[in-house]
Amino acid sequence: MKYYYARVSSESQNLDRQVEYFKELGANPRTIFQEKRSGKNFEDREIWNELLLEWIKEGDTVVVKNLDRIGRNAKEVRECLIDLAQRVLQLNL
Incomplete structure (x- = not known):
């Protein structure tokens, strides 16, 4: 399965260009994970962590x-x- 991750650093920024790019690649909107968070701390990036911990196989x-x-x-x-x-x-062990 292919998942797509779009992120901008603040609420005022727009994710549209990244999302449109993914759609041009054939992404299903349900597989596009979008986040408006600073890249400063991975722990604070809820969507990124959800993608890695709950979706990726x-x-x-x-x-x-x-x-x-x-x-x-x-x-x-x-x-x-x-x-x-x-x-x-770890998945392969």
């Missing part, structure tokens, strides 16, 4: 329009990717 794919939607800098993106890899390893 072995073999699934998470699509983002840009890597900066996952984290604010290379270090945060790297940490997120390591976390995802560890989750995959």
Whole structure:
């Protein structure tokens, strides 16, 4: 299953461009997870955590329009990717 994650950093920003991009890729609106939260703390990103903890299963794919939607800098993106890899390893054990 493919899931799509769209995020902007504040309530005043708009998610439309990311959502439209995902629809152009063939996304079903039910598989697009949208969040208006700062990228500062992963713990505060409820939708991201719900996606990872409750929806993603072995073999699934998470699509983002840009890597900066996952984290604010290379270090945060790297940490997120390591976390995802560890989750995959746990699923395979």
